Amino acid sequence: MGFPYPSDPRETVLLSKYFGDAGARSYTGWTERGGYEGVKTALGMAPEAVVEEMKASGLRGRGGAGFPTGLKWSLMPKKADKPHYLVCNADESEPGTFKDREIMRWTPHALIEGCLIAAHAIRAERIYIYIRGEYTEPLAIMERAVAEAYANGAAGENVFGSGTRIDVTLHRGAGAYICGEETAMLNSLEGKRGNPRIKPPYPAQAGVFGLPTTINNVETLAAVPHIMVRGAAWYKSLSLSNPKSTGTKLISVCGHVARPGNYEVTMGTPMRELIYDMCGGMRPGRTLKAVIPGGSSVPIMNAEEADRCLLDYEGVVAAGSMLGSAGMIVMDDSTDMVRAIWRLAKFYAHESCAQCTQCREGTAWTTKILERILAGLGKESDLQLLLDLSENMTGKTICVLSDSCAAPIVSGIQKFRGEFDAYLAKARTPAMATA
Amino acid sequence: MSLKSEQTSAHGGVPETTAPYQPVFVGAARAELERLRPSYPTMQALLLPALWIIQRERGWISEAAMAEAGEVLKLTPAYVKGVVTFYTMYHTHPVGRHFIQVCTTSPCSICGSEETLAAILRYTGCGELGATSSDGRFTVIEVECLGACGFVTPIMVDDDFIESVTPERVPDILARYP
Amino acid sequence: MADELLTVTIDGIAVQVPKGTTIIEAAKQAGVLVPHYCYHPSLPSPALCRMCLVEVEKSAKLQPACVTAVSEGQVVHVSSEKAKEARKGVLEFLLINHPLDCPICDQSGECELQDYTFQEGRASTRYSEYAKRYNPVEDFGPDIIYVPNRCILCTRCVRFMEDVAETPVLNVSERGDRAYIGIAPEQELDHAWSGNVVDLCPVGSLLSKDFLHKARAWDLDKTASICPGCTQGCNINIDTRDDVVVRFRPRPNLDVNRHFMCDYGRMGYRWLNRGDRLEAPLMLDGGRLVATDWDTALDRFGALLDDAAGPAVLLASGRTATESLGFVRRLLDRPDVTAAIKVPLGDEAPLAGIPNLALRRERVPNLHGAQLAGYGTDWAAAVRAASTAGLVVLLDPELDRDDLAALSGLPGRLVVMGTLLADELRGAELVLPVTTMAEENGTYVNRDGRVQRFLQAKAPPGMARPAWWIAGEVLAGPGPDADAPATAADAFARLGAMYAAFAGLTYAELGLTGRMIPLMGTSGAAAGAAR
DSSP states (O other): OOBTSOOOTTSOOSSSTTTTOGGGGSHHHHHHTTTTHHHHHHHTSOHHHHHHHHHHHTOBOSSSSOOBHHHHHHTSOSOOSSOOEEEEEEOOOSTTOOHHHHHHHHOHHHHHHHHHHHHHHHTOSEEEEEEOTTOHHHHHHHHHHHHHHHHTTSSBSSGGGSSOOBEEEEEEOOSOGGGGSHHHHHHHHTTSOOOOOOSSSOTTTSOGGGSOEEEEEHHHHHHHHHHHHHOHHHHHHOOSSOTTSOSEEEEEEEESBSSOEEEEEETTEEHHIIIIIISOOBSTTOOEEEEEBTBTTSOOEEHHHHHTOEESHHHHHHTTSOOTTOEEEEEETTOOHHHHHHHHHHHHHHHOOSOSHHHHHHHHHHHHHHHHHHTTOOOTTHHHHHHHHHHHTSSOSSSSHHHHHHHHHHHHHHHOHHHHHHHHTTOSOOSSSOO | OOOOBOOOOTTTOOOOOOSBOOOSSSHHHHHHHHHHGGGOSSSGGGHHHHHHHHHHHHSSOOHHHHHHHHHHHTOOHHHHHHHHTTOTTSOSSOOOSEEEEEEOSHHHHTTTHHHHHHHHHHHHTOOSTTOBOTTSOEEEEEESOOSOTTSSSOEEETTEEEOSOOGGGHHHHHHTOO | OOOOEEEEEETTEEEEEETTOBHHHHHHHTTOOOOOSSOOTTSOOOOOSOTTEEEETTOSSOEETTTOBOOTTOEEESSSHHHHHHHHHHHHHHHHTOOOOGGGOTTTTSOHHHHHHHHHSOSSOSOOSSOOOOOOOEEEETTEEEOGGGOOOOOHHHHIIIIISOOOOEEEESOGGGOEEEEOTTOOSOOTTTTHHHHHOSSTTEEETTTTTTOOGGGOEEEEEEOSSSTTOOEEEEEEETTEEEEEEEOOBTTTTBTOOOHHHHTTTGGGGOSSOOOSOEEEETTEEEEOOHHHHHHHHHHHHHHOOSOEEEEEETTSOHHHHHHHHHHTOSSSEEEEEEOOBOOOEEOTTSTTOEEOSBOOSOHHHHHHTTOBOOHHHHHHHHTTOSEEEEESOOOOHHHHHHHSSOTTTEEEEESSOOGGGTTOSEEEEBOOGGGSOEEEEOTTSEEEEEOOOSOOSTTOBOHHHHHHHHHHOSSTTOOOOOSHHHHHHHHHHHOGGGTTOOHHHHTTTOEEOOOSGGGHHHHHHOO
């Protein structure tokens, strides 16, 4: 539902059904709402069968990359001769994205249940849920829920009497966007700096503590119990456009819409419908200028692209961007695009881990150039310089933070060049006092 | 480890105290850390939790405290410091009684969060980012995306997460933090 | 078991390398240098400088050569436009905050940032309007300063201390472009092997205080040598400027010291620069030593040997080359001889992350060469024996006050072959100036039985000669037909006839990484185990 606003009939409420319903937070409340049935079903199945069910459902990672979940689980070693781990990525920190937060705040047991099913499927005896340090309330709610799960035999040495041991540990981050990158998260979990790792080895071979690990996003895992209860075929049928994109997707909508919030839609829903119908359109008297559809790390779309965009993995790519984490930043005609892009670059410069040269230096340098432009001191050559630097920052580093900084810069210059030119021509009042 | 005074940091201009360092990990705090031990296969993995405990107990993480964490977890002081300085939520200097983080990343910025930030700076009398008000009550910083982009402006006051803060709401909200 | 060999083509050159080899190492086989900063063959690879990105056919993205393993049939382009552009980009990013203070930087001339920029960098900067990052110079330890402004954050120093020295006092602090190399509060970079971080630093960020502003890299002559500090036998280069030794630096030898040397060894070069050296043969004449020529001195030495009655004592230095030890010992090839070297002892200081690498307790380089040439190590007994000996020959030993007292009253019986002459020994019958290990070619035998060559790094003072030459001339006797070794190579080749362990060996066979021979006594087992 479009929490905090009432559900819109055009939504498909699955994960968000109980957002705002404080009664769903407790173990009892959750079981009364049908919770923990999926995990009981799963525990009665062989791990391979659970993996097959996930593959059949078409569920793909909701954190950003869209990797098929069942396939990811199947990459784990079949033998559990050494410990396996499930790490739940609850480090939601992609600007524009705030959906995992609501899942944890309102339906903590849905996440725990999804984790338990995944742990069973990959033969993990321990689950780490890595929650970003700023999410104090979700953490407190999750802490209570985990304690309740233990108290009710849903976690611990004998999950629901199945003889399977699964432990759940909550781990608090401490302020680092990059820890949302899965290998950086593993390092952080190990008590290290959150530096992304070189791949290979992939986490399924050598993940946290050097042992086989699967990392899944909160929303991905929260969808899993529904698939176990209602079946892969049903989930797969939730698809309005491309059969490779199935199920529902929580879209965090922020920026200049009348009703920002989290909206759950069937894959393939037109972005138009989301913005204009569910979110109540733009603020009064304003028109759409741009959308960053997948969290800040993806290319910016202009109004025309947004208008024809279908919200699924393929649809957003076809419209010139990526679905990413589906944190949609909607910008109206009042937006200073140069300033908005500068603020993103500044974000990435602040969050670069400092490993790769291009990222460490490039994010800071591009920020400075954008500041210079905003201060009315830009040079004609600055746009080409930004594009050159962006090229040097793309596809060349250990992780994609550097690429993420470049994406809005490149797409911004391509699609909103006039705004840059206005600053360069001093036709626009500087938005910043000094560079 | 030896009992050392809290060190004056080269960067911070922190007033030097002469009191000997009192270890954090004794009694209940030690027991809390011990309880976490079975959840991880390595001692090193307890570092972030241990640093959180230190910050909760002391308000910030001094170099002496880093050394203590290292001592307890069998990590070197250099290693601990490298980790502490990576994460922005750990304070390596004392901060005001209330630590305010205001999100100004793009989604918030385009919806006016800088005005809220300015109002907070005015109300608290901090003057500038990172500074502590003269009465020691507040420290205000700009924070990168708090993950509540639909509810501009989200701020954190200590561990309290507050959404939809507008310049008008600032006095009422901050009055709750004496 | 033979490793599986894979064929890869790098810049058009096909090479076969064992499975598991990285592209950067395979490229070396092909004679192609892949520019790099963070990679170092003796450290784990973090692949973070991104300088070694190369184009691999069938890969969409450029691949880091330092961590990408070769695969069969792989075609790699190091000098393609795409790879060059990527490197140019990295160089540009590295330089924006680099101070370009090359004229006052010690690294200048041997700086990888300078070199690669010279080869492939941009001609001008596009970062002209901004102040560069500035952090003050920090004192990291007894011999190391950190100049953060020059740092490119390759983290070699951090990894060396963490993974090789296993004493992690360094870290990366902060993040993004605010990051710098930090040192633990109240700690120093004073590990016994910490000087290696200066060598490892590809730029002038970590510098040796000892070498600071002492010489320009391009004015230095480098000579392959062996560290005279202990029995480990670390391979080194002696860097000289105008015949003055200005530093020792490690020279790679994967079987002995990989790429490292300890600080004790590193600092042990000053004795090679002494100005108060013996420069001419001296003979006792009318109660005082007077200079003479070599012919006269050699004749006198021969006569002394012939005339000597009773036991003889030979006191030598463990820093003496095997050739000299061997020939001089041969000179005293008589029934009642006590030959010994002095072996100063210190604490062993291993380099934790490298097997069989340590600063050894025995602080002489050629203990094992001396033993093979018939020298003992009971120094005290040998010095005692000297008081009653008919002839005492000193081969440049390090003498303390007690030694000197014992050796000062040996009129008519003392021959000094030395680099220096203590006042107490001015009663010697004959004083012959010899060269130091920096002034001659020679070999040392390390503790594992590796015979290793060192080369002449500087000119000897005055008339000083290698001791093997002196002994060889005396042994050959006077006259035009005399068959004395003319070169160190010749002397070494003849050692085999005197000492079985060296039989059949030549300098050519030793090369510059040495060769194993069986050792005497208990240490011999180590020789068998090593390659």
